[in-house]
Amino acid sequence: MKIVTKTLVMGLMLLLLGNSYATSKDTAGKILPYPIYQQKLANGLNVVTVPVDSPGLVSFHIVTRVGARNEVEPGVTGFAHFFEHMMFRGTDKYPKEKYSAALKSTGAAANANATQDRTAYHMTGNAAKLELMFELESDRFLNLNYSEHEFKTEAGAVKGEYTKNFASPYSQINEKRSETAFTTHTYSHTTMGYFKDIVDMPNQFEYSKVFFDRYYRPEFNTLLVVGDVTAKQVNALAEKYFGKWQPGSYKSVVPVEPKQQETRFVHLQNGTIPAYFSMSFKGPAFSDTKIDMPALDVLASIVYSNTSELYKKLVIDEQKVRFISGGAGDSRDPGLFTIHVSMMEKDDMPYVMTEIKKAIAKVKAEDVDAKILATTKSNLKYSFAMGIDTPGAIAQSLSHYIQLTGDPESINRLYALYDKVTVENIRMVANKYFKMEQLTVATISEDEKGALK
């Protein structure tokens, strides 16, 4: 009986204090030179603190693991992004004007953005204002309240955002590429959504309530604070301001994309920019345990970066190409490995595509040079180390991995996997993912039809 009682008491303590887990103070051998402290509140909200020597400066992020991917119902593409806008429209305690004044008083650089897999809210500023930041964020995440008129009005700003983006033909082809490469999965639409749905957004007030009720819950969110703070301080603030947040019950089910069976083509007739094409192969989902994505990242650097044979031939020597790049975007579900090419002359497109196919055939058939492999691994590690020179940059990096797996330690696991990538792994992923029947080719040129077959 005693044992049972003790277990029960400990269980209650865990419930009260939250479930502290995966906190790692030891950074030896890890890519991130700072310890990551994680604390899970009783309501399921994960709280991440990374203390960094940045006197007086703190970066506070909330990662909502909801993006365009979750827009499964017809007619509501772009809604996660639209909802990000609505989060600035006030609450009962902080109506719009009062919220604006309070936000201004933080003196912080604050903003938000949405992607296909997540919505992120961030503030970087004076560490002395951290409690005010917590108060403001908790109030809108727990108590957002806007009128139907405000909802309709904000839809115009989203239309304005689409309007500014539309000036770029690259935005236009991006939309076409997504809907061509994916027929079923929600990656078929961009984060902005279809224009017809954006125009219809003012009519979706009721759906917006459903959306908030589903996703603005502890289990879909992670708090992340980086900078001049301690985990104790952050955990106490999290408990105080987010402890009463009620978990929800919604399970997001995203449709699975069927296997692509043939090469697909899509074309944009536009002669205002240099001719362009992209080749997008179906790739894997992000994983910090499987070797596929790290191996593809290494491959991308070897085959398509500015030190690749392709780049040297097409950009530097022959000068037929303005730029070429390639890589797999990290995504929660299987996404695309895309090679982008901007041409000097449109008529060279078939030749350049042939050269890219030759490079693909080579990486499928031959081992990459072991020295180049080592060089590339070194580049990946030092690139990361060079990039994390402010609390905001560190938080942004961790936020990226939180959106993918929910766990910031993924960053350390991923970089450990880079170390393990072998020449065999690279051949393996080249053969596994660079399949012509799983390719989507997108082109832009002044011609009525795309020149690539």
Next chain:
Amino acid sequence: MKTLKITIAFLLLFTASHAQAMDVVELKQSNSNKVVFKVRFMNGAVADSADKKGLTFATASLMAQGGAGGISYADIQDKMKPWAAGYSVAVDKQVTTFTFQVPVDFVDEFYPLVKNALLTPDFSEKDFSRVMKSQQNYVDQVVRASSDEDYSKFALEDQLFRGGNMQSLLQGTSASVKTIGLDDIKAHYKSTFTRNNISLGIAGNYSEDLLKQFKADMAKISAAEYTPVAPSKARQADGIEVEIIAKDSAFGSAIFTGAPLALTRADDEFAALMIANSWMGEHRKSYSRLYQKIRQTRSMNYGDYSYIEWYSNGGRHQLPPSGVPRTSNYWSIWIRPVQIATQLQSQYPELADIEIGHAHFALRLAIREFDLLIKSGLTQADFEATRTFLRSYSKLYAQSPAQQLGWLMDSKFYGRHDYLTELDALLKNTTLEQVNIALRKHWQTDNMFVTIITDISEAPALAYSLINNSPSPMSYSNLVKSGLPAEVLAEDEEVAVYQLNVKTVNVIKSANTFQ
């Protein structure tokens, strides 16, 4: 209570010296994992002769993206790859700044590349051909087709500085780029990248020996006499002069408007105007006036801001970047793309009969807000809140070593030691009265240049409406209009007939710009 100490922390460590007649900013950071070198020349695009616009840009690009010291461009990239080191150049109107960054583990192996890029660029025919093709592409096509917002900003500068050396794009014009030869670049390098107009910066975890070497090497660059070219001043408009640039397939109307400004960061009064500007239109901030009036209340676009100095790449940057100091200044209003008539007509049946979209109304609304502020001045409460905000916010401008170095080097351009620290003291001591004096002295809306990038279908009716000061009632969809408060609708009626001093409206085909 903790306070922001970043600026103070690095202030203690940085020193400036004038060894060998070169300005050097040193920012030693022993706990940093990298070394950042910056090399700046006081030349910039104003150093281009009238018939070779884009020459400084081409020269700097070839130095940063070409072979050097007998090592080919491809080999340089290969060498730097394992270190994840790199370098780039930013050309602006009055300065050219090279930035080199390397992990401290490899700084000794990397440093010769710094030296080579500056002292012994190869200037090979092959690199020249590649770099110039890219520059030609940019002026022929890319600048008009990437972002209508940037396009409108560049087009505004074209108007403001027409006839002067500040007019041209940094990259030049379609015609001028074609005339640039490799010999021009070699001569320009010798004559305008010299020890007489160079300044240096170094930050991070570097050794004293390296610093000494860096200074000694950079002193070996061309000894040619060079006097920085004075930038042309912004023109005074005669009334409101509008240029509408018509594109074949624009989705909205992108607007920039501006007028000369006599102040720069060199003037203490700049801080006072900064407070007024922040209240009116702080970049990408939802609590400033223009944003609230145009975007938040009326749902017209993605954002609306005002500026009292050049703000590079505003669509991408949240915080102002360093590296673009200028002595020839103007203030401006950025109205992000608003809807055009054909789009509104297709979206809402109730707007089927409108003749123009929202550009005229948005311009009237923005200018009216400036007029109201000039008339009534800032309130004490708004002044206090905005000053407090700026004193905190400006400390975020320089966070990384490269940003800190950049801001310190810009400080020297303006004759200051550490502008961000000095700015804090200036803001602290600024009074409401000074702010209201400054805004009335430096802002007026009777004489301005306006640039609007829009669709070819919108241009004629918009031009007619502007030149005739025709009423431009706001055309809301019924969805939005039905919920608008009476005071907003009443204000709309005033805005719709607000008289602008428009004296000239020209419509130009997009293809004819930057030629």
